[in-house]
Amino acid sequence: MSSHDHRVPPPGERRTPTSFDVARLAGVSQSAVSRTFTPGASVSAGTAEKVRRAADALGYRPNILARSLITGRTRIVGLVVAYLHNQFYPEAVERLSNALQERGFHLLVFTAGNDDAVTDRVMEELLDYRVDGLILASTSISNRLAARCRTAGIPVVLFNRHQDDPSLSHVVSDNIAGGAKVADHFVAGGHTRIGHVAGWAGSTTGRDRAKGFLDRLAAHGLSPVGVIDGMYDRGVAAEAARRLVADGADALFVGNDHMAFAVMDTLRHGLGLDVPGDVAVVGYDDVSVAAWPAYDLTTVRQAARRMVDATVATMMAAIEDGDDTPRHIAIDGPLVVRRTTRPLKEAP
Amino acid sequence: MSSHDHRVPPPGERRTPTSFDVARLAGVSQSAVSRTFTPGASVSAGTAEKVRRAADALGYRPNILARSLITGRTRIVGLVVAYLHNQFYPEAVERLSNALQERGFHLLVFTAGNDDAVTDRVMEELLDYRVDGLILASTSISNRLAARCRTAGIPVVLFNRHQDDPSLSHVVSDNIAGGAKVADHFVAGGHTRIGHVAGWAGSTTGRDRAKGFLDRLAAHGLSPVGVIDGMYDRGVAAEAARRLVADGADALFVGNDHMAFAVMDTLRHGLGLDVPGDVAVVGYDDVSVAAWPAYDLTTVRQAARRMVDATVATMMAAIEDGDDTPRHIAIDGPLVVRRTTRPLKEAP
DNA sequence: CTGAAAGCGCTTACAG
DNA sequence: CTGAAAGCGCTTACAG
Numbered sequence: 144m145s146s147h148d149h150r151v152p153p154p155g156e157r158r159t160p161t162s163f164d165v166a167r168l169a170g171v172s173q174s175a176v177s178r179t180f181t182p183g184a185s186v187s188a189g190t191a192e193k194v195r196r197a198a199d200a201l202g203y204r205p206n207i208l209a210r211s212l213i214t215g216r217t218r219i220v221g222l223v224v225a226y227l228h229n230q231f232y233p234e235a236v237e238r239l240s241n242a243l244q245e246r247g248f249h250l251l252v253f254t255a256g257n258d259d260a261v262t263d264r265v266m267e268e269l270l271d272y273r274v275d276g277l278i279l280a281s282t283s284i285s286n287r288l289a290a291r292c293r294t295a296g297i298p299v300v301l302f303n304r305h306q307d308d309p310s311l312s313h314v315v316s317d318n319i320a321g322g323a324k325v326a327d328h329f330v331a332g333g334h335t336r337i338g339h340v341a342g343w344a345g346s347t348t349g350r351d352r353a354k355g356f357l358d359r360l361a362a363h364g365l366s367p368v369g370v371i372d373g374m375y376d377r378g379v380a381a382e383a384a385r386r387l388v389a390d391g392a393d394a395l396f397v398g399n400d401h402m403a404f405a406v407m408d409t410l411r412h413g414l415g416l417d418v419p420g421d422v423a424v425v426g427y428d429d430v431s432v433a434a435w436p437a438y439d440l441t442t443v444r445q446a447a448r449r450m451v452d453a454t455v456a457t458m459m460a461a462i463e464d465g466d467d468t469p470r471h472i473a474i475d476g477p478l479v480v481r482r483t484t485r486p487l488k489e490a491p
Numbered sequence: 492m493s494s495h496d497h498r499v500p501p502p503g504e505r506r507t508p509t510s511f512d513v514a515r516l517a518g519v520s521q522s523a524v525s526r527t528f529t530p531g532a533s534v535s536a537g538t539a540e541k542v543r544r545a546a547d548a549l550g551y552r553p554n555i556l557a558r559s560l561i562t563g564r565t566r567i568v569g570l571v572v573a574y575l576h577n578q579f580y581p582e583a584v585e586r587l588s589n590a591l592q593e594r595g596f597h598l599l600v601f602t603a604g605n606d607d608a609v610t611d612r613v614m615e616e617l618l619d620y621r622v623d624g625l626i627l628a629s630t631s632i633s634n635r636l637a638a639r640c641r642t643a644g645i646p647v648v649l650f651n652r653h654q655d656d657p658s659l660s661h662v663v664s665d666n667i668a669g670g671a672k673v674a675d676h677f678v679a680g681g682h683t684r685i686g687h688v689a690g691w692a693g694s695t696t697g698r699d700r701a702k703g704f705l706d707r708l709a710a711h712g713l714s715p716v717g718v719i720d721g722m723y724d725r726g727v728a729a730e731a732a733r734r735l736v737a738d739g740a741d742a743l744f745v746g747n748d749h750m751a752f753a754v755m756d757t758l759r760h761g762l763g764l765d766v767p768g769d770v771a772v773v774g775y776d777d778v779s780v781a782a783w784p785a786y787d788l789t790t791v792r793q794a795a796r797r798m799v800d801a802t803v804a805t806m807m808a809a810i811e812d813g814d815d816t817p818r819h820i821a822i823d824g825p826l827v828v829r830r831t832t833r834p835l836k837e838a839p
Numbered sequence: 840c841t842g843a844a845a846g847c848g849c850t851t852a853c854a855g
Numbered sequence: 856c857t858g859a860a861a862g863c864g865c866t867t868a869c870a871g
Contacts, residue, residue, distance in 0.1 A: 159643065161863095161864055161865085162864070162865065163864085171841085171842090172841065172842045172843075173842085173843095173864095173865085174841070174842055174843080174844095174866085174867085175840090175841065175842080176865095177864095177865065177866060177867085178840090178841090178866090178867095180865095181866070181867090184866090184867090185840060185841085186840070186841085187840055187841085190840080190841080204615065204618060204619055205619070205864085205865070206560075206619075206621065206863090206864050206865065207619045207620055207621065207865095208556050208559050208560050208565070208621055208863090208864080208865085209560055209847085209863070209864035209865035209866085210864085210865055210866070211556050211847095211865090212554075212556050212557055212560060212846095212847045212848065212849085212863090212864085212865075212866095213846080213847050213864095213865060213866045213867080214847090214865095214866070215847085217556070219599070219620075226585065227581040227582065227584065227585040228779070230578070230581075232581070233575040233578075233580075233581035233584075234575065236575065236581075236600075237574065237575040237602060240600050240601075240602045241602050244601065244602060244613075249599050249600060249601065249616070249620070250599070250600045251567070251597050251598070251599050251600075252584075252588050252597060252598045252599075252600055253588075253592065253597065254585060254588045254589050254592060265592075267552065268597070270552060271552055271553070271554075271555045272555055272567075272597070273554065273555065273556055294550075295507070404783060404785070405783075407785070408783055408784040408785055409784075411784070411785075412784035412785075413784075431576070432780070435752065435753075435756055436756040436757075436759070436760035436761075437752070437755070437756055437759075437760075437785040437786065438785065509847095509848055509849085510848070510849065511848085519857085519858090520857065520858045520859075521848095521849085521858085521859095522850085522851085522857070522858055522859080522860095523856090523857065523858080524849095525848095525849065525850060525851085526850090526851095526856090526857090528849095529850075529851090532850090532851090533856060533857085534856070534857085535856055535857085538856080538857080553848085553849070554847090554848050554849065555849095556847090556848080556849085557847070557848035557849035557850085557863085558848085558849055558850070559849090559863095560847090560848085560849070560850095560862095560863045560864065560865085561848095561849060561850045561851080561862080561863050562849095562850070562863090563863085
């Protein structure tokens with residue numbers, strides 16, 4: 144025992160076994176142990192068997208840290224997410240985690256709001272962990288950061304948002320088309336006094352949904368009663384709805400379901416109005432609460448499953464196949480008509 | 492350049508800089524670089540300054556993997572969580588992630604349902620990552636696994652569940668006291684035909700809430716109209732409520748808010764009953780939706796923040812101070828009376 | 840197929 | 856305070 148041996152375990156304490164311990168017990172070289180646990184490496188069946196038996200006896204498992212140091216792969220994907228209030232995110236995160244886990248990857252979570260300063264610090268930490276890839280679901284993220292990842296060679300996928308920078312992959316729902324569908328639906332329902340409680344203008348989801356909606360309204364020759372930024376916040380959205388209704392709106396497109404629930408609550412319980420009798424409401428996301436009878440909300444579906452599948456596929460292509468051509472995927476979702484909008488006029 | 496140098500970067504490609512690169516540029520030893528980035532290590536201000544300048548120029552940050560290999564600490568805490576449908580979990584996970592992040596730790600997510608086989612596999616992967624600690628919020632978890640962590644020296648905290656094994660720390664809300672509060676509230680409201688849509692009997696939350704509730708009911712000389720396991724599932728819970736009401740119940744304690752919303756939906760929209768006029772409903776958790784006007788649910792609050800704080804404190808004591816005496820923390824929460832229960836009889 | 844050896848990028852006694 | 860060197864636990868050419 145050399146004088147450098149600074150970690151001297153007490154006689155009774157069992158160290159975590161290493162590949163050398165296994166090798167000794169199995170009567171083979173340490174290399175053989177390593178090969179046994181490296182898929183595709185060349186070991187004879189007999190050797191592998193001996194190694195596996197010894198490993199089981201000692202409770203040995205390869206140290207991923209040491210492996211990662213050599214291979215440069217951690218099988219960890221970083222996830223930057225903002226608030227989880229909006230139920231769309233937990234639903235997506237759960238699917239994401241499952242899909243990644245099936246492929247032997249795991250999610251390291253970083254929470255960062257819309258504060259760029261915090262996001263920057265978080266980003267440094269992410270890089271420290273040598274994650275194999277990065278999924279950004281936080282509402283805002285500075286361009287500088289994404290650039291830093293690119294030079295570090297870390298694949299990035301923006302989830303449910305996009306950026307001007309075309310070199311970054313993103314997966315979104317087709318927010319412009321979605322917004323347009325809502326406009327068509329209101330018009331088909333005979334509405335002309337239409338308002339929009341918009342998603343936060345600092346987010347691409349908010350801007351795109353508004354644009355799709357308003358452009359299509361204009362194409363129908365209509366202009367909105369008003370457009371107010373709801374900031375993805377219940378209180379702000381409720382107040383916006385009150386104002387739009389006061390200004391005569393009898394149909395409201397709300398930038399996401401989370402705000403739409405607040406709008407419905409304030410219309411029904413605050414103002415004593417009937418939905419859809421007095422005011423029709425349409426949301427965006429189709430989170431599971433939207434289908435609950437208490438709301439039964441007409442909304443544009445964001446197909447979380449398909450968005451997650453596309454995100455994971457893009458990420459795996461970059462990590463496993465080195466295919467880092469940016470993919471820009473917009474997934475179309477249907478308008479799910481429920482009971483917060485009036486039945487359409489019957490065709491003759 | 493030795494013949495072993497297998498990674499020969501093309502002339503243009505920039506490798507991720509290492510401490511040696513920084514040392515060369517700064518004109519100091521590699522040790523000095525390491526010390527500069529090791530809080531508490533002895534470096535002169537001048538050396539540190541030179542190192543920092545060189546590091547910035549090269550964009551150097553210490554490789555955490557290499558550091559972890561030596562220190563044995565990863566600053567990663569594993570989180571095993573089941574489904575995120577129940578809104579209590581996303582709310583708790585968000586707080587947990589934030590609290591840990593403030594202390595320089597991050598959450599590695601593992602999703603595992605109530606399937607022990609999956610949980611076992613997941614657990615092996617967790618151990619592979621050499622996480623510094625483990626938070627188990629999954630509804631069920633086999634004893635064997637927890638034991639494995641203990642021998643591996645990984646601190647474990649059970650979140651929102653406990654186990655017979657007293658050597659495991661846990662943080663729960665005081666579910667027995669909570670259940671008892673609901674019984675008192677119903678009795679004070681003059682109810683005698685009381686039913687319970689219980690939380691899943693396979694979970695300690697489900698069993699403890701039921702026990703606290705039923706024992707207190709018995710203390711009041713009452714026995715329930717019926718007790719049906721709602722399995723923490725909307726459909727099962729709704730069906731259970733229908734049966735209990737058919738059997739004459741006019742007050743239902745539902746094992747968590749998530750099920751309580753389904754019960755309210757089915758009472759109001761399926762059976763056309765008034766809540767609380769025909770049937771009073773009480774939930775458990777006080778998730779944010781419970782306060783929304785559409786439900787306005789009377790419920791027992793699980794103080795997510797305090798539970799998270801206690802969990803993080805327990806975890807940090809174990810990781811940072813080596814204090815692994817098991818802590819068993821039950822946090823009391825108030826009954827939050829809203830509008831799904833009748834006003835109490837006035838005191839004279 | 841197999842073993843000896845180099846090396847991944849750090850931290851940390853050790854000896855000035 | 857500082858540098859040379861060992862070592863963390865692996866993977867992977869290299870040479871049989």
